[in-house]
Every structure is written in C-alpha cells, then in structure tokens.
Amino acid sequence: MDSEADEITSLVGREVYSNNGVFVGEVEDVRLNLDTEVVNGLALSALNPDLFANEATGEKGVIIPYRWVRAVGDVVLINDIVERYESTEEEGEVAV
Template identity: 65%
Template sequence: MAIDRETTPSEITTLVGREVYSNNGVFVGEIEDLRLDLNAESVTGLALHQLNHELFDQETRSSRGVIVPYRWVQAVGDVVIINEIVERMQTPDSESAEPDAEGEMRA
C-alpha cells in the first residue's frame, strides 16, 4: 500500500499501536505517538516505544523511545514499513546510533 499523504486526521490516529518494521522485515518498534507540524498540517515523525533492542544502543534502550522521521515511511497498512536505514545505523564496525537534539536518530 502506498503512503497517502492526504490522510484524514481520524485515520492518522489509527497509526498509534501499530508495529513498525524495516523494509527488510526487521521489527523496529511500536508507534506510541506522532510528531506533528501544526503549521504545515503534516506528520513529521513517529514516536516509537517497545523498541527492538538489537537496533539501538544502551543509551537509547534506557530512554522512553525514539522518534523516526516520517520521511522514512515507505508504506502504511496493518504494519508500518520504514527504510532499512535503522538497521544500518548501528553496525559492529561503526559508532552507535544516537538520537540528536530533536530525538531523531543519527549515525
């Protein structure tokens, strides 16, 4: 299912509680809340909790959750599919991924 950027507000709230997976099928977390830009009337991020601890460093694991940019969303259906970038952010050869000042993940 393609992303419908013209989703009505009542449909946006149905995202809460949905599981988020990378496009490679790896569980990332569950949507707890949405980050909105009220001026642009758009969703800018997904606040995730119940995180897959294998994808995030210890600091992130001890926090309440993370916010992933909505631009990473590839598809919305029974689950939400995002780019595999979360999987690539932490590799054994690189530094851990850490949230930036706005709570978005950076490598």
C-alpha cells in the same frame, strides 16, 4: 479534517518493521508540524533491543522522521533503520 485525524490516530499501536522485515518498535505517538499540517515523525516505543541496545534512546523510545516511512497498512514499513540511524549520526543530526 476529521477523516485525516482518524487516519493519523490509527497509526498509534501499529508495529513498525524495516523494509528487510526486522521489527523496529511500536508507534506510540505521532509528531505533527501544526504550521504545515503534516506528520513529520513517529514516536516509537517497545523498541527492538537488538537494534537499540547500545544507543542512548531515552527512557521511552525514539522518534523517527516520517520521510523514512515507505508504506502504511496493517504494519508500518520504513527504510532500513540501522543504515539510516547510523548515517544520521554520522551527519551530526539527532534523530532520537
């Protein structure tokens, strides 16, 4: 379990980009489901103002669902944030 914990904490501080190369933000924290022992979200800060300028994101940032993550390496690559964010709002889910 210690190696898994190290992997999870190594996400903090990584930059997050959409799959089309747009900077989204930086991972500030990881949201865990302790019952199932899985990561279910990433808390992002230092958000790209072009993406979130007109959105009510709170003071610190947004939480994106971990299912949006496509790859983790030197950076975190996620599905296109703008399309996902807008479709989530239309479905009535709250992702922020």
